[in-house]
Amino acid sequence: MDLDRTFLRGSYPPLITPFKDGAVDYEAFARLVEYQIAEGSHGIVVCGTTAEPSTLSADERAQLVRVAVETSRGRIPVVAATGSQSHAETVWLTEEAELAGAAAVLVVTPYYIRPPQRGLVEYFVDVGRRTTLPFLLYHIPGRAAVSLDVDTIEWIAARLPTLVGIKQAVNDLGHTSQLLQRFGPEFRVFVGLEELSFPMLAVGATGLMNAVGNLAPRKIARLCEAVASGALSEGRALHFELFELNRAVFWDTNPIPVKYMMKRLGLIAENEHRLPMLPADKSLADRLDAVLERAKLEPVSLRAAAT
Numbered sequence: 001m002d003l004d005r006t007f008l009r010g011s012y013p014p015l016i017t018p019f020k021d022g023a024v025d026y027e028a029f030a031r032l033v034e035y036q037i038a039e040g041s042h043g044i045v046v047c048g049t050t051a052e053p054s055t056l057s058a059d060e061r062a063q064l065v066r067v068a069v070e071t072s073r074g075r076i077p078v079v080a081a082t083g084s085q086s087h088a089e090t091v092w093l094t095e096e097a098e099l100a101g102a103a104a105v106l107v108v109t110p111y112y113i114r115p116p117q118r119g120l121v122e123y124f125v126d127v128g129r130r131t132t133l134p135f136l137l138y139h140i141p142g143r144a145a146v147s148l149d150v151d152t153i154e155w156i157a158a159r160l161p162t163l164v165g166i167k168q169a170v171n172d173l174g175h176t177s178q179l180l181q182r183f184g185p186e187f188r189v190f191v192g193l194e195e196l197s198f199p200m201l202a203v204g205a206t207g208l209m210n211a212v213g214n215l216a217p218r219k220i221a222r223l224c225e226a227v228a229s230g231a232l233s234e235g236r237a238l239h240f241e242l243f244e245l246n247r248a249v250f251w252d253t254n255p256i257p258v259k260y261m262m263k264r265l266g267l268i269a270e271n272e273h274r275l276p277m278l279p280a281d282k283s284l285a286d287r288l289d290a291v292l293e294r295a296k297l298e299p300v301s302l303r304a305a306a307t
Contacts, residue, residue, distance in 0.1 A: 001134060001162050008104060008134065008165060008188040009206050009228070010042030011221040012079055013213025014050040016255050016262065017064065019272040024060050026067050028268060032214075033071040035267065035300065039217035042207065042224070043077040044068060045106060047093075049143060049169075050211045050255045053081065055274040058089055062096040069101040083108030083138060090127055098131045105131060106167060106209075108138035109146035117152045121159075128160040135162045140169035140192060150178045157183065167192045167209050173199060180204045194246035198239035201227040211249050211258050212242065215265065216297060248291045256280055260288055266299045 013036060018028035036044050046068045047053045047061045056064075065080045072078055080097035082105045084090045094105050107127055109120060128135040137156070141147045147170075157163045165188025168176050173196065176189055180203065188206040191197050197208050201224065213220045219238060226234040249257045259271035260280040271279050280288065 001164055003134065003164060003186070003188075006042075007077065008043070008079075008136075008190075010224045011207060011213055011217065012043040012045050012077075012190065012209050013041055013217055013220065014045040014048030014081070014209050014211060015068075016214055016259055016268070017047075017051040017053075017056065018268045019274065020270070022272075022274070024056070024064065026063065029064060030067055030071040032267065033068050036213075036217055037072065037075050040221045041076065041213060041217045042221060043079060043103070044072070045079045045081055045209050046102075048081040048106065048138075048209065049108075049140065050214065050258060051081070052255065052274065052277060053084075055277065058084075058093060061093055062100070065097050065102055066100045077103035079104045079106050079136070081106040081108065081138065083110070085111050085113060087123060087127070091130055094127055094131050094133075098133050102133060104134040104136060104164070106136040106138050108140060109144045109148060111144035111146060114145055117149055120146070120148065120152055121155045124156045124163075125159045128156075128162055131162070133162070134164040135160060136164065136188065136190070137166040138169070138192075139166055142169065150175065150182065153179065154182060164188050165190065165206065168200070168205070169193050171196065173203065176200055176205060177203055194249060195243070197223060197242075197246070198227070198235055201235065202232060210246075211254055212245055214255075214258050214267070215249075215261055216242065216245065216295070244291055245295050248288060251287065252280065252284055253277065257284065257288055260285055261292055264289065264292055264299075265297060266301050 018025040080102040082093035167190040169192030190209045191200040223238040263271040
């Protein structure tokens with residue numbers, strides 16, 4: 001599948017889902033989309049892991065994609081994460097994303113089921129053939145308890161012409177190197193583990209889909225641009241500037257730390273979650289406050305984030 005040279009490259013932060021009194025706050029979400037555009041992100045991901053999608057209904061997930069597309073108005077691409085543990089729900093969400101105007105879909109390995117590799121091939125080929133959108137696999141064995149072998153990805157690619165890449169949330173630089181070696185530099189590989197952002201970009205990854213992009217979008221975008229332009233010294237410096245923040249977002253289950261820090265920065269009014277997720281406790285909050293102070297991130301008002 002031929003893609004524009006700049007499409008699906010750079011920083012595509014997976015946005016959080018703001019809640020208000022238990023309901024999805026779509027107005028606050030639209031402001032976060034505007035904030036990402038203003039801060040120079042190259043695209044956004046809607047309903048990725050950082051959005052707590054397993055606590056959302058299918059209708060809420062579809063509406064978040066609609067809001068993102070309507071808000072962005074074509075200024076940046078919207079990638080819809082449409083994967084679920086249910087094949088039927090994944091198909092519906094994928095079809096709704098295309099109808100809404102998403103630029104691509106990101107489909108996670110079906111979690112909990114732990115299918116065989118041959119089952120994953122059939123699953124992704126079936127879902128991918130139901131849409132004309134560029135198709136990205138989402139490989140996150142730490143959360144889904146499912147791994148994708150390189151051979152499996154090759155079998156999927158042989159039968160699904162719209163497969164254009166993968167989000168790699170796996171601590172395995174060798175797996176990424178194998179993918180790039182087999183599929184070449186046009187295969188879009190997005191880094192999903194913050195600490196590996198610079199190393200994977202240096203090897204040849206396309207861009208980042210990092211939760212930290214909710215907190216420091218301009219700096220994350222610049223890291224992508226620096227490595228893409230060959231400015232590895234700048235990229236390395238940004239890697240170390242972001243290092244503590246990258247680690248801090250995993251001091252508790254993502255996005256608990258992210259939402260707390262976003263509240264402290266003024267990006268969301270409350271760091272609200274749905275059960276079984278809970279807000280940061282005092283011990284974690286104190287540690288995160290110290291990280292924010294050292295990171296020297298400037299507060300951002302919700303009003304200033306809107307157009």
